[in-house]
Amino acid sequence: MRSRTSSIPFQVNRVRRRVPALERERLLANPGFGRLFTEHMVRIPWDADRGWHDAELTAYAPLSLDPGTSVLHYAQAVFEGLKAFRQSDGGVAAFRPDSHAARFRRSARRLALPELPEETFLEAIDLLLEADHQWVPSAAEHSLYLRPLMYASEVTLSVHPADQVTFLLIASPSGPYFPRGVKPVTVWLSEDFSRAAPGGTGAAKTGGNYAGGLLAQAQAAEHGCDQVVWLDSQEHRWVEEMGGMNLCFVFGRGPDARLMTPALTGTLLPGITRDSLLTLGRDLGYETEEGRISVDEWRAGCEDGSLSEVFACGTAAVITPVAAVKSVHASWTVGDGGPGDVSMRLRQALVDIQRGAAPDPHGWLHHARVSSAT
Numbered sequence: 209m210r211s212r213t214s215s216i217p218f219q220v221n222r223v224r225r226r227v228p229a230l231e232r233e234r235l236l237a238n239p240g241f242g243r244l245f246t247e248h249m250v251r252i253p254w255d256a257d258r259g260w261h262d263a264e265l266t267a268y269a270p271l272s273l274d275p276g277t278s279v280l281h282y283a284q285a286v287f288e289g290l291k292a293f294r295q296s297d298g299g300v301a302a303f304r305p306d307s308h309a310a311r312f313r314r315s316a317r318r319l320a321l322p323e324l325p326e327e328t329f330l331e332a333i334d335l336l337l338e339a340d341h342q343w344v345p346s347a348a349e350h351s352l353y354l355r356p357l358m359y360a361s362e363v364t365l366s367v368h369p370a371d372q373v374t375f376l377l378i379a380s381p382s383g384p385y386f387p388r389g390v391k392p393v394t395v396w397l398s399e400d401f402s403r404a405a406p407g408g409t410g411a412a413k414t415g416g417n418y419a420g421g422l423l424a425q426a427q428a429a430e431h432g433c434d435q436v437v438w439l440d441s442q443e444h445r446w447v448e449e450m451g452g453m454n455l456c457f458v459f460g461r462g463p464d465a466r467l468m469t470p471a472l473t474g475t476l477l478p479g480i481t482r483d484s485l486l487t488l489g490r491d492l493g494y495e496t497e498e499g500r501i502s503v504d505e506w507r508a509g510c511e512d513g514s515l516s517e518v519f520a521c522g523t524a525a526v527i528t529p530v531a532a533v534k535s536v537h538a539s540w541t542v543g544d545g546g547p548g549d550v551s552m553r554l555r556q557a558l559v560d561i562q563r564g565a566a567p568d569p570h571g572w573l574h575h576a577r578v579s580s581a582t
């Protein structure tokens with residue numbers, strides 16, 4: 209079967225024997241995060257001569273890699289993370305896949321990888337959702353996490369932008385990030401390590417940024433903290449991000465609250481949740497601002513009460529309240545240490561749109577071609 213709607217043709221090879229419905233329901237009852245995968249994946253090879261070619265939807269299966277495959281040595285790879293949600297009317301919709309496609313292209317450009325056309329990225333998602341829509345959970349706070357990735361598949365130990373690259377799209381049903389309700393986190397301000405420096409890869413979604421952060425995350429855990437907060441690499445003074453999430457600061461209270469998130473200086477990852485919450489914040493009547501905040505201002509704001517809430521935001525957890533902050537110099541709490549009203553209101557507004565339980569005025573949902581016959 210060939211799909212005709214995209215710029216490049218896809219071969220569609222569905223598995224013949226599907227996982228029986230009862231077994232699927234059993235697995236979906238407790239999916240966890242990122243350990244269960246659906247029955248299909250999309251693969252698109254690229255090479256310097258042919259460009260993107262031989263695109264296919266095929267059975268999910270392990271890869272066989274030559275030990276000399278370039279990505280294993282030099283980490284030329286990028287990824288994305290987005291979600292598809294079961295809608296209140298029974299359909300399935302992906303959240304802002306066009307924005308993820310655009311960011312995937314920007315990340316690829318930074319890593320000297322070929323850019324996947326946005327319509328091909330969207331077609332890959334449509335085909336995978338069509339084949340595996342029954343793996344989109346319907347329980348509250350559950351979703352199908354979509355993971356597009358691209359890596360240097362050329363076999364060579366010489367350092368250069370790869371002549372052969374592979375795009376894959378896989379999908380993982382996932383349960384709630386907070387199975388026992390939203391739980392605020394304690395954060396460690398990292399002064400020994402930096403995530404990103406000017407001119408580096410901080411704005412690209414690439415695995416190396418995560419690899420370089422693991423030791424700081426371990427240090428945060430040693431200090432009894434859940435997450436690491438990254439500061440600017442030059443002065444270790446300006447707040448940038450938390451782990452793999454952006455940060456947002458709430459000044460004031462109630463309808464007069466003002467949202468401030470660190471500006472995209474080139475060392476921060478431009479989160480799509482961050483962008484969505486800035487938009488929803490304005491819709492809800494809050495003043496919003498992209499600016500900068502130092503560690504001292506964070507502490508002083510909490511101490512004089514002008515800074516009432518702090519939250520982290522990203523696709524996986526939507527909004528994670530920050531309850532307390534620790535560094536080698538000081539520690540303090542944010543507000544009363546519980547999830548703040550503004551944070552929870554924003555979270556609900558976003559989750560309602562994602563589920564189709566509230567109108568979607570910004571056209572963020574991309575509805576899948578899902579038929580009950582497949």
Ligand SMILES: *Cc1c(COP(=O)(O)O)cnc(C)c1O
Nearest residue numbers: 452453454477479480481522523
């Ligand atoms: C993915 C990511 C985010 C959040 O981006 P979303 O598009 O909101 O999921 C923030 N920081 C880092 C480092 C990331 O990799």
